[in-house]
Amino acid sequence: MKIITLPKENFAEFVGHLCSFGEIHAPIKRGDRSFVFAPVKDASEIELDCVRTILPLKKYFFRPMEVMFNFCAGEGYEIPSEVTDKRIVVFGAHPCDIHGLNILDMVFNGRYVDTYYLARKSKAAIIGLDCIPDDLCFCRSTRTDFVDTGFDLFLSDIGDKYLVRVGTSLGDDMVRAAESLFYEVQKEDRDAYKRKSIERRESFKTEIQLQDLPGIMDLEYESQVWQDVGETCLSCGTCSMVCPTCYCYSVFDELDLDGSSGRRKRRWDCCLFKDYALVAGGHNFRAKRSSRVKNRYFHKQRGFVSLYGRPSCVGCGRCKAQCPSGIDIVDVITKLRSETRV
Amino acid sequence: MSDAHNYTSDENPYLPKPARIIRTLPQILDHQLFQIRFEKEEMINNFTYRPGQFVMLSVIGTGEAPFSISSSPTRPGIIELCVRRIGHVTNALFKLPPNAPVGIRGPYGNGFPLDKLEGNNLLLVAGGLGMAPLRSLLRYALDNRSKFKDVILMYGARNPDDMLFKYELLELIEQPDVKCLLTVDTDNSGMWKAHVGVVTTLFDHAEIDPNNTYAAICGPEIMFKYVLEELLKRNFSKNRILMSLERNMQCGVGKCGHCMVGYKYTCLDGPIFNYWDAINLPEMV
Structure with a gap:
């Protein structure tokens, strides 16, 4: 991988x-302590120390709501002419x-490709940035504290400069568009990166064992824990909205007012949500809140592993940061683990 | 991320293909058989499926819902869907005028594992609307009769007026190459010539060798329970018992999440599951 450095003054x-590669979206301040990904005009608006935004990046590619088709009585279904041409x-x-x-x-x-998501994703450049975990982060436990694919550029803070990993050809284009700003990696940069990496690893305060969780x-399918969480959960869906992988x-x-x-x-x-597994005729396969809570955890930590070979939780801490009932x-x-130990 | 790619409409898996309801055959109260044909010649020619698969049907202006296919791929050109009027989409579907346009996409799901079934006896056990997907397999087996050993159908309805495909099934009773056992819970008409009693009572009327037979079951939950008991009592291996399951489905292609059970998508990995797989899925049975 091509690795270079970018002095912070540059x-x-x-x-x-970067403007010439698309509209820049980066974390900015929303409330006193909250951040959102939003368009920025220049670097000064960017909150570089933001730990987590309210909504994850899925909002750009898998829109909270979107038109799949326009339809008309005589003409059937048509794909909206542009999903998006906008580069970000x-x-x-x-x-x-x-x-x-x-x-x-x-x-x-x-097997089936979601063209809406992929069309948008293909028009976006992703520039990663290292972070320092807070109390809610447990990405070290989910093994998502480091990433080596899925970005065009990735910046790691190594003191007075960033170490920049170039992940794609597009990333390389972005570097070459501003070539004079970048430098070759020196020995002291490598040392600084490794030092920072250890510092970061040691700064995690939350650790859970997940590898044997499936x-x-x-084993704990009938655990009382699910009943208890079911009692606390409000079924509000906030955790899913803020989850990067839901x-x-x-x-x-x-239907329009013309009726056609x-x-x-x-x-x-x-x-x-209560009606999530409801079928026509009124049968609800998960009518109880405890069964829905259990299903959500099962899907993330157990089912997804069988389907895709890894859990779908990335340890970002958004669900617990936002859950209204804590x-x-x-x-x-x-709790589930300790119940097993008894 | 990657280079821009122009997605064409052909690749959009959610796009309903224009089709038309060419005929509606009333079945029983609130149940109709819809005969549907694609508008485009190439769709008519290329659309094929396995018994047990389903399609997503769109009623323009109302919405989309999954329906198992009741026709057999051995009779191409027309797709038959046996539909109960029960929800939003089906209510609208029943109100459509003759020859109305609809949207169809699919076929989806795994369907019955025909390669495994061939060379075996087939035991089809249906209750109520459960006949809808099994009718596809039944038709397929009868049209490929030499590929299967004995073909046995056990179908139970509440009363003679509740029996789907009644006349075509009554005709099968006389047919020598299939054992068609029909039963009703009660018969107030006095005209019913076949069996009376729950579907499991039909097991007394058939010789079934569990080692050379695949059982395919579809029906209400309570029926599943008793039929499974009956089959296990007869030493059926769990992977020789196939069941067609129903779940909320909104995409049909393993994305929207609604039909997820444990670690399977009913729409991709099902709707046909063998009993072994099903008992290993939380909440499945």
């Missing part, structure tokens, strides 16, 4: 160059964010 100028540059994606996108890539590819989940959606038709034309749309859905995934898993 950072603003580099960001200026996402700056400041953390390793867990990029892992989240890599997981969505797997889901939306496969087996434990099978990809469920529901499809519905919207309209749109088929999809919007984010959540397996905790459900903490690390806590749930810890």
Whole structure:
């Protein structure tokens, strides 16, 4: 992999160059302590120390709501002429964010390709940025604290410069567009990177053992833990909305007042919603909240492993940061594990 | 990320293909058999499927829902869907005028594992609307009669007026190459000539060798339970018992998540599961 350095004093100028690759989106401040990915005009707006944004990057590619087709009584279904032609540059994606996108890539590819997601994804450049974990981060446990694929460029803070890994040809184009700003890696840069890497590793405060979790989940399928979490959960769906890897959606038709034309749309859905597994005729396969909670954990930590070879949780901490009743995934898993030990 | 790629409409897996309801055959109260044909010649010619697979049917302006195919691929050109009026989409479907346009995409799901079934006896056990997917397999087996040993159908309905495909199935009773056992829970008409009793009572009327037989079951949950008991009592291996399952499906292609059970998508890995796989899936049975 091509690796170079970018002195911090050149950072603003580099960001200026990125405009020619698309609209720049990066973390900015929303509330007192909250951040969002949003368009930025220049580097000064970017919150480089943001640990996590409210919504993950999926919002750019798997839209919260989108038109799948326009329909008309006589003409059937038509794909909206543009899904998007707009190019964007996402700056400041953390390793867990990029892992989240890599997981969505797997889901939306496969035997049937979700053209909406992929069309948007193909028009975006991803520039990663290292981060320092806070109390809620457990990406070290999910093995998503480091990323080696899924970005065009990845910046790691090594003091007065960034170490820049170039992941794709597009990333290389972005570097070459501002070639004079970059330097070759020196020995002291390599040392600084390795030192920072250890510092970062040691700064994790939350650790859970996940590797053998699928087996434990099978064993604890009837655990009281699910009842307890079911009692606490409000079925509000916030955890799914903010989850970088929750990809469920529901499809519905919207008819215009003329009664003959309209749109088929999809919007984010959540397996905790009461009607999620409801079928016509009224049978609900997961009528109980505890069964829906259990299903959500099972899908992330057990089912996804069977389907795609890895859990779909990236340890970003958004679900526990946002849960209105304070459900903490690390806590749930810890309880499940300790119940096994008794 | 990667270089821009122009996606054409052909690649959009969600796009319903224009089709038309060419005929509706009333079955029983609130159940109709819809005969559907694609508008485009190439779709008519190229559309093939396995018994047990399903399609997503769109009623323009209302929405889309999954339906198992009741016709057999051995009779191409027309897709038959046996539909119960029960929800949003089916209510609209029943109100469509003759020759109305609809959208169809698919076929989806695994369907019955025909390569495994061939050379074996087939035991089809259906209850109520469960006949819809099994009728496809039944037709397929009868059209490829030499590929199968004995073909036995056991079908139970509440009463004679609730029996789907009644007249074509009654005709099969006389047919020598298939054992067609029909039963109703109760018969108030006094005209019913076949069996009376729950579907499991039909097991007394058939010789079944569990080692050379595949059983395919579809019906209400309570029926599954008793038929499974009956089959296990007769020493069926769990992987020789095939069941067609129903779930909420909104995409049909393993993305939207609704039909996920444990670690399988009903729409991709099912809707046909063998009993061994099914009991290993949480919540499946």
